[in-house]
Amino acid sequence: MLKTTLLFFATAVAEILGCYLPHLWVQKGGSILLLIPAAASLAVFVSxxxxxxxxxxxxxASYGGVYILTAFLWLRFIDGVKLTPQDWLGAAVIFTGVLIIVSGWAKSV
Structure with missing residues (x-):
């Protein structure tokens, strides 16, 4: 389960980075060259x-839950936005659901 969860987090970071870099280009006046690593990051995400x-x-379904938690962590540590207790609680509830779903995979394959 740990390997799968870490793979989900890596997948989420690749997706978020692939969307964040164009955001920096369009909204923050970054270089258009940011689109190159953005495209590479999205290709890594798909892979x-x-x-x-x-x-x-x-x-x-389970990736969606990990994506939400990863997006909150990105918001906190990359964007510097302080999360509310409700944000943390919601992320914990969602991540608990992810662990429940992933723990049942071996039984259903």
């Missing part, structure tokens, strides 16, 4: 998503 060892619906 990582294909490595997950379960039926696609389960992957996408």
């Amino acid at each position: 990582l998503l294909m490595l997950h060892p379960a039926a696609s619906g389960r992957i996408y």
Whole structure:
């Protein structure tokens, strides 16, 4: 389960980075060259998503939960926005759901 969870986090970071770099270009006046690593990051995202060892619906459902937690961590540590207790609680509830879903994969394969 740890390997799968870490793979989800790597996948989420690749997706967020692939979207964040164009944001820096368009909204923050960054270089258009940011689109090159953004495209590479999105290609890594797709490649990582294909490595997950379960039926696609389960992957996408559980990945969505990890994405939410990762987005909150990005918001806090990259964007510098302080999260509310409700943000942390919601992320904990969602991540608990991810762990429940992932723990059932071995039984359903």
